[in-house]
Amino acid sequence: MIRMEEIHKSFNGFPVLKGVSLEVKKGEILTLIGGSGHGKSVILKHIVGLIKPDRGRILIDGMDLSQLKGNQLEALRSRFGYLFQGGALFSSLTVFDNVAFPLREKTKRTEEEIRVKVLHQLEEVGLSDAGHKFPAEISGGMLKRTAFARALVTKPEIILFDEPTTGLDPVIAHTILDLIQSIHANLSFTGIIVTHELGRVFPIAHRVAMLYEGRILAAGSPEEILSSGDPIVRQFISGSGEGPIQFSER
Amino acid sequence: MASVRKLGETTLWGLQRIGRMGLFLANAILCAATPPLKISWIIKQIWFIGFQSTLVILLTGAFSGMVLGLQGFYTLNRFGSTALLGPMVALSLIKELGPVLTGLMVTGRAGSAMTAEIGIMRISEQIDAMELMGLNPFRYLVVPKLIAAMIALPLLTAIFDVVGIFGGYFVGGKLLGVGEGTYFGEMSNYVRLEDVLEGLYKSLSFGALIAWICSYKGYHAGFGAEGVSKATTQAVVLSSVLILFWDYIMTSLLF
């Protein structure tokens, strides 16, 4: 369904992606792991066309992203839900209005229909009581839930999660992952979850890919990755300070 | 050789910048000219740019007028023509000081906030989120500011002028003794419609200029909080300089 072929991308002459190839099948959840600053968010943004590759192709259902015209790209994007790392909620709108925003602006539904849908969506992510609050007034976990609700309210086929659990306390992180899993059981969307906290994400991943130094170093089922013989993968999984990975955080 | 090359690079870089800013404005105008207009976003901006600036404009307008009254009185006194204090204060305010000082005050008060607001939306990925929803961020962020500033600036300028004229009367008339009939009577003899229109055109174009520069700088803010603070400073400086530059161009072209 999603296919990246040999993607290269530099920022200001500094190469971030050096030939990333990746495939995600319909209905599958892929977990993308890798150190911080290695370009995981950059990969997600390539998939929705927010960043254009210097070289390489991105195919969604066989359609080459770079060949799409304005309204074709818009139609394609409407099939995606995207959870930005910081939530990217509109700070001038309440939680309710944030979730309602894509419906109000992009559909011709009545205000009453929208209200029903939004309340239902807020309930699904456990935020029934927070609709009147502003993003600045709620906790990090609630922020991510609101962003999740906003992404879900348009019933996307593909959802990209950028670090959905980073910065949350372990219990809340766990409930977010449970939420992703239960909604996947209902909607069976195709998903990519970017994270550097792999331990928690392994249970819900169908496949795992590891990004290292601008390339996909290893990809396979969680079991394959866990039993990998590659010293870099092993070091990353064990979280050890000793091994081939140097101080590569940028 | 190296210096020639450097010069060429700088020139190209500058031209590219100007081109990008021009395209930004063209895109904003195109969006403003085609429906849908986001009326509620425009009203919010008029409230923010216009209403919230009134106190600052009242204060600066009053003091500018008072200084003009004082300086004007002593200057005109040397020529024995203090009777012309009214028109002198009014023309200075209506043609130059009103639009320019209002533009500079609004840049400092609202323009910097525009840049910061859009810049924060950029770095917190709110603009990306909007694009992914298939919505054009220009319609929600840039166009309302452009229209609101073009509505608010002439109104604020009018307030500035009126308050300034009364400030000048307070000093020149009440304190220094120019008669009320002389002050306002000579004013209506000498101030023509063209003078008022000149001020109006100036304030309209300053409104557009502030919204354009400050939105552009926010929209293209660099990475991180540092990028936003840098963009804000640049927006205020560039917008202020351009207001004075454009004021000169308009004065020399119009009259």
Ligand SMILES: Nc1ncnc2c1ncn2[C@@H]1O[C@H](COP(=O)(O)OP(=O)(O)O)[C@@H](O)[C@H]1O
């Ligand atoms: N729009 C951009 N402009 C310049 N540099 C960028 C941009 N987006 C990302 N980068 C750089 O690319 C690298 C990878 O960033 P990112 O994908 O955010 O890392 P992460 O794996 O933590 O998500 C970083 O060095 C970052 O500074």
Ligand SMILES: [Mg+2]
């Ligand atoms: Mg990231």
